[in-house]
Amino acid sequence: MRQILNLKNLAWIVLFFSLDGFSLDEIVKKQEFKLPHYETVGGKKILNVRIGYETYGTLNADKRNVILITHYFSGSSHAAGKYAAHDLAPGYWDAVIGPGKAFDTTKYFIISSDTLVNINPKDPNVMTTGPLSINPATKKTYGSSFPVVTYRDFVRVQKELLSSLGINQLVAVAGPSAGSMQALQWAAEYPEMVKRVIAVISPGLSMPALTIGVLNDWASPILRDPKWKKGNYAKGKEPVDGLADAFKAVTISAVDFAWAEQNFKNNFADPKKSPTDSLSNQYLIESKLMEGSNLKTNYADANSFLYMVRANQAFNIENEISKLKSPILFISASTDLLFPPELTRASALKINQAGGSASVTVIDGIGGHLAGLFSIANAAPDIKRFLGKAPSKK
């Protein structure tokens, strides 16, 4: 684990990949789900919806051994395995998905799904529908004319994907961060279908007001970039500076003191140029954050980032708590500064008081919020135990 946290892998860490050495012994392939039309919760129609998904393991004849994995803010459905043997890194939760692992592919059929408005629509391995998609009505990209969508829309599209495969019951829905919100939204939206929820590095039942503000702070650099033009930017004229600063803000929110100290201390970006000599000289963490964030803009889209921010801000199932009857396992990270364990403890209490069944496990691991990706192996015994339990009777 130490290996992935050293400096030379920073770019990868910023790219939010896990570099765990034990990969699923399987070459995975992105698959495409198409939905000719979808009406959003807000009543807007979207034609030609498509999202990508990956599967690991084998679907039983009764189609009742399915676990759905939902991804984090800047992630995709690439949760395990490699696309090719020479890939530098496997999917983000490869440490817990595979034969004999916590999400055991000899038992379960794992479906990992992309979402609407994925923020990396230029990644060849992401399939999504969002502001960078072509609006069939105009033959141009939607840009800011794409309807606002929420987590409820995300899961309704995923439900269509599962229905297309004949699946109408889930052993569990599990995901980290934004993935945890999808998992909880699934339980609220389709309580009969979802037998268990594993919500990792989660805010709990709703986006805290503080984090609504943090998300605003992430989005601001895009809105201020003169190239953003209220979302109507053309190819080659994207607001990449704003987008890079947005990623920088995400990254610094998602890591922790120990990780930063271990990698950077107060070292200078250029050992010969002291930051106390000139404002234009930088500390190492400053230049590396920028470097990693600039890399991210190759695959990302500024408008998509804004739509994903809004979906996150709007996450709230506090009023649907009575629907949450399936057991819920919250897995928080002790060093998480974005969603500290206190948040899931408070939500678990509310759920239990409302007659549900929620518990909280806190894992250690350097990386802050990102421990939910990098250190997920620490939660493997808890996940295994939780999946082995019978779901509550309804």
Place this chain on the structure above:
Amino acid sequence: MRQILNLKNLAWIVLFFSLDGFSLDEIVKKQEFKLPHYETVGGKKILNVRIGYETYGTLNADKRNVILITHYFSGSSHAAGKYAAHDLAPGYWDAVIGPGKAFDTTKYFIISSDTLVNINPKDPNVMTTGPLSINPATKKTYGSSFPVVTYRDFVRVQKELLSSLGINQLVAVAGPSAGSMQALQWAAEYPEMVKRVIAVISPGLSMPALTIGVLNDWASPILRDPKWKKGNYAKGKEPVDGLADAFKAVTISAVDFAWAEQNFKNNFADPKKSPTDSLSNQYLIESKLMEGSNLKTNYADANSFLYMVRANQAFNIENEISKLKSPILFISASTDLLFPPELTRASALKINQAGGSASVTVIDGIGGHLAGLFSIANAAPDIKRFLGKAPSKK
């Protein structure tokens, strides 16, 4: 205490004033200290240095009853009392400075000092020397030609102020956040002179690498503002948008979950305009953060903000730990997400292992990092007890 945390006072909270009802029964006056020339630690000469200061209480004949108060990032030397009876708020630590209070003005002579590169040079009650000052050599504002200064420079100028008053011993140096760093820097720079240190909501002995990154994130909106022009902006053409976003980032870093929840929940800025209908509709916390941050730009200067960021990034007395022989009281706030109590605990351990004497008190109080301002009264007994103790023998 509840009173100051409600919504209608948000602008004040963002302005980082304390609205505690019990004001020092004294009208205070800003005073000016002038230093004809100062050579920075980096070897640059600054002419006509001036900083402001305020005093509370009476200086003894032996001039040995002096406590120096040093201010936070966006604060000033207005630590207690009011300038006029009708002022809306007294100084930021009024709750603990006054007759019979923790910093008892019937016993101590309190000097509260401005720093170099104060970020609010347009505030009529701030006196400072920084990028918005006139360079006597060119008769123009320095802008980005002002030399980089660090906390060591801050305290050296303050030392000249005290010397001008004939003061050569301090009962204590005390301050919140950036003020805590000045206090610690004082102890490292003038160990014989400083008898006690009270470091409130402090990072400890150095700026953590993570926070060097956070500070970069605060500064970025200014650097990206097309009006910044590498620091060479003219009056009336300042990068106010970037500066406002910088303050927004500061504020969201400095508060906590409970404070945000209590004031905003997921309410809409305009109850009739749902944020899920359009990206341009906002949540209440978004509009209020912007409103408060825009207000702040009236008094602040973008370049000064950048210089203060750099001074903060450069704070580091880890290698001077052997000089810290005076007792040090760290007062951290339990909900502080910017400088969690773990940081001061680690520093106190290092200091004690090096033969010094440091202890940590953790106060409760809503407000996160800002609990070090709003809830400082909770630390009053600890401060009183600490000031009553005899300093270590040297």
